[in-house]
Amino acid sequence: MKDHPVRNSIYNVYFSPTKATQKIAYEVADAIAADRDLTSIAINLTKPKSRPVRAGGQENDVFLFAFPVYSGRVPAVLIDCIDQFEGDGAKAVVVGVYGNRHYDDALLEAADLLGERGFKVIAAGAFIGEHSMAPRVGAGRPDADDLAVAAQFGHDVAALIEQGATETPAIKGNRPYRDGMPDTGARPATTDACTKCGICVKLCPMGIIDADDPAQVADGCLQCNACVKGCPQDAKRFEGEQAAAIVAMLEGNCLERKEPELFL
Structure with a gap:
């Protein structure tokens, strides 16, 4: 320290x-x-x-x-x-x-x-x-x-x-305080567009993306989307029904500035 x-x-x-x-x-x-x-x-x-x-x-x-x-x-x-x-x-x-x-x-x-x-x-x-x-x-x-x-x-x-x-x-x-973020085990998926450049590995605040194989993401994801936003190949994303439901809820209720x- x-x-x-x-x-x-x-x-x-x-x-x-x-x-x-x-x-x-x-x-x-x-x-x-x-x-x-x-x-x-x-x-x-x-x-x-x-x-x-x-x-x-x-x-x-x-x-x-x-x-x-x-x-x-x-x-x-x-x-x-x-x-x-x-x-x-x-x-x-x-x-x-x-x-x-x-x-x-x-x-x-x-x-x-x-x-x-x-x-x-x-x-x-x-x-x-x-x-x-x-x-x-x-x-x-x-x-x-x-x-x-x-x-x-x-x-x-x-x-x-x-x-x-x-x-x-x-x-x-x-x-x-209200209940915090539940641990759902959600983590980003990696598409075939990944070039293993390692940018997502460096960006992850939890250090849970494998340096040798960035498609491997361990437990503990914050869903901060640093890897998604920072990937130059757009190869990281959150997929599935849960992620879609969250986006739909937010876009349906929270677009007003x-x-x-x-x-x-």
Whole structure:
């Protein structure tokens, strides 16, 4: 595990298999860093070898925790990571990126988990990204308007810090949290178009795609679709009745544009 002991910094900590969360995280973190004259430290939790990592802060540091929302919850793969975080009074900001359905209890859950680790959560934001399973849902998100909102959110957070804010705002969500994503054993299929280039192997945040035979995918798939979106041959896809039903539900109910929700 790696230590990141730099003080007077903003820690931009994110998990982002398809880059949508990363885009939002950098907009928010860069705005806070500029306004507060902080050193920005990026900690990317996406790749398996980057987890877990000890990270945290001191009283004058800011800790941004950004993640994609999976089934209305914080991705289960990040819970062990959060257990390694140490707040020590640092102010924290929660950012969740969801696929235009709903973020449900994810922001509240993240705020609770960080609070338990000694952080003072002073703000949270729910942003929209293209849905991993249904590209028509949230297509092209985050877009320029989303990124502008994210940057302004960062400036507003910096202003809160200047004012000495320490209280957690009223964040939408419920306790107990909704059930998380069930383990259905779903995993992407691989077509004959696969050239074994290895791109999907490198992109998989769980490290479960076989390097010698990328058609072999072990248990533990998050259905993040990083391999699907990143394959230059379009050789990876989710197939079958279950995947089709999920896409149909999302396209039937979630095409109307949603806007970011901010809690300050």
